[in-house]
Amino acid sequence: MITGTMFIDPSRCIGCRACEAACRECDTHKGESMIMVDFIDRRESVATQPTLCMHCEDPVAPCAQVCPAQAILITPEGIVQQADPSRCIACRNCVYACPFGVPKFDVEERLMKKCNLCYDRTVQGLQPWCSQACPTDALWFGTFEQFKDKRTGRPIDVTGFGTQDVQTRNYFVLPERVDKLDVLALLREVGAPAEATAVREEAWVL
């Protein structure tokens, strides 16, 4: 029984794509990555974010719900599997139904492909390749309790799309609400002169 799930913390992502490289090493889809890393907006920041299947729980797996061939199966642990090659009819309903834009359609193989949380590994008690490789723990695999015990940040498993909320097996991690350093308070504490504590509207660099 797989008890762990994925926690995705974009603030820790350094955009190194070790997860993409690692995903390609998985024997079930060697050479292809089912995880994507993208810049949020490189013109503003170096911020990046990994995207992988969130394994929707409620509503359960929109991709599976719209599959006319029942090719997308869900394990008892709630892991939504890639389309079964013997059933997939290449209609691409899943590609359009997914709120996160995860399933990929392989035109040559006429098959939908996506992350199945490294089922072959996780079922044996190992981590998925991506979180195992992730050098910063931006991708982190474990239980909710383990996460709360070890990490800061707010794990969120509900994502809103307009009026529709989707609850997922995987979590996004948002920053703590009150963790930002109050520089002004700090300066006041060290008794910096009054003019220094006033907020200077200048750039971060002189």
Added chain:
Amino acid sequence: MSVNKDIFEPDRSFNYDLQTENRTFIEWHEADRVPDKLVDTHCAFCGVQCGMYLKVADGHVIGVEPRDYPHNLGSLCPKGVVAYQQVEHPDRLRYPMMRRNGRSSPLERVSWDEALDHVTSRWRAIQAEHGNDAVAVYSGSSMTNEKCYLAGKFARVGLRTRHVDYNGRLCMSSSAAAYAAAFGIDRAPLPMPDIELSDCIVVDGTNVAECFPIVMQWIWRARDRGARLIVIDPRETPIARTADIWLAVRPGYDIAIVNAMLRHVIHTGRTDDAYIAERTAGWDAVREAVEPYTPEMAERVAGIPAERLLAAAELYARAKAPLILHGKGIEHSTHGVDNCQALINLALARGMVGKPGAGTMMLTGQGNGQGGREVGQKAAQLPGYRHIDVPEDREYIAGVWGIPEAELPGEGAAATEMVHLMASGEIKSCMIMCSNLMVSLPDNAVVQRALEQLEPLVVIDFFMSQTAELADVVLPGTVWCEDEGTTTNLEGRVIRIKSAAAPPGEARTDWEIMCAIADRMGRGAFFPFRTAREIFDELRVASKGGHADYYGITWEKIDAQQGVFWPCPTLDHPGTPRLFTERFAHPDGRARMRPIAHQPPAEEPSEDYPFRLTSGRVVYHYLSGNQTRRIGFLFEQAPEPWVEIHPRAAEPLGIHDQDRVRVRTPRGSMELKALVVPTVRPDTIFIPFHYSHEQSVNQLTNPAVEPGVKIPEYKVCAAAVERLDVAPATGGAAVENLTAENRPAMFPYTVGETKAAAKPQRSAS
């Protein structure tokens, strides 16, 4: 950073593979092969040396599996995941090559006998006519301790030349000299898991996220426990992005910031006076020297708001276990040693060096950058961190090697100086191994002229590099997992590299090649090695009693306790993960402090060259890129260099994002793509350095060196950026701070001249 690849881009490739020089793709083959064994070894691609398993089937390396090792905990960066793909790469050199009819003839396949006979007969002739020192060895650090050790012995015993140095000169020589002078031992004082214990981490001059991705998890563990993070860097790197305080320093001016932080520590009474009195020397002069460094003065010099600096200083001053991590950003400088010492002063004043999770930690960049610099392939150094000027050190090593002390050559030229000796004709021939000078040395037009003077230039490599293209003889070497041996990672942890495959074609390990050449030079009696293990056992003896004492380290012990930290003087000694917990390695047990004054870089912007150019790494490439540019996945992410420029600077120049632009310095110019982003200082531009030929940033960089250790100032020079439709200006000058009068003295040195900086004092114990 990688290229910005939109997932909707029609040609975005999700299927990557090996990439050969001419960029043809090769299909994945037999992806479902099942490994018949896992080889426990380590990644080769940086100083962290992450543990990994290589999957092997029928003697072929087919993949990688995570390995839970104490410092990487199973994680790997993208380089580590795909490192195995070099092993069976189609570009591997498989047989010796030689230009049979001089420079203008092509490199053609020859037998080992023909290649080695040619090399040794030329060397005998050169040495007979011009003396032994006319042949040089330029080595590298990205190989096992056994090979690094043998490179030093090969030069001094096999060739009897004084000229041997290695590419770590370009990497760790600043911090090595600073730590040796301050603490008496040149090694990071802490193991990586200690980072978690810190409650305030200062990162100065290193883009940890891209250069040491694996270190990030330890930093985040500390932050999860409440640690603050301060980053000093001219660019908003991925680690600076989430830092509590980011100080966007003007490149080359870190000392002003560090001294101002120390001044704040003093003024708020947070110095550890008992520690200073008991464990350090030189405090009074330092205290006086930092007094002028007010936050306002630092603002003026380093170009960062004084308030930010004050906030950073306060966080550092109030922390219980502040830790400073530093890297090439401050070390690639004409005052690199001083930059490190300024940080050491700060940590010592707070009494932090020697405490768990606190103090200072240098981040060694290259694969075996730590081991490579202590086993005796450095110009002034003998194995075990012994110094070549010290009579008893010479006597001991001559004894181990079985030669009379008088036959052991003296100190040779540093790597950066060798080039000038080649150009002037003093060095007639050179053997280069594990190095790609044409990409890695500054101002590479001069390097090319120097290498073209050599006859013969001998290069050992496993891929054709830009340097090997110039060679008269190219000998095929092995990649890391085709040999047995040890390396020493950035913590000082000696670890085992294990063989997973046989070398391809006629390729041989570097140590076998050196032994074969030594034999042909009539010195075979000194190189009787049949296995790497035998070399390690000699290294153990040679390092015995030295600072970097490996005597108690055996391959079995490394396997049994997951690495052994040197010094490890006896067989029953467990190794030393934390240094300086009770005393420093100087005879009086005290650490040395030294007043450090702010100094400008050698070259500063002028009207003709208004920008500061700094160079650095991307996460996908390793050193000169000769390996990683050949691995499709890594190449795809960062296929060519670019120049990062701030929108405020780009706009008046009419430069838009993705435009091709020209970057000029007083030494040369190159064309590349502009990345117009606000993540770099407006007065600074950045170019990654992993590329060769016309894409190499080292066509532009300044060859000025640090006076003591001769490390080049890669991290700042004056530059101009312009659109391609602007006619390139000629002439013009930058502001020169290194003049004929204060330019560093170059080789040759008088005996003892380099000893103070490079040689730790002998410990009393």
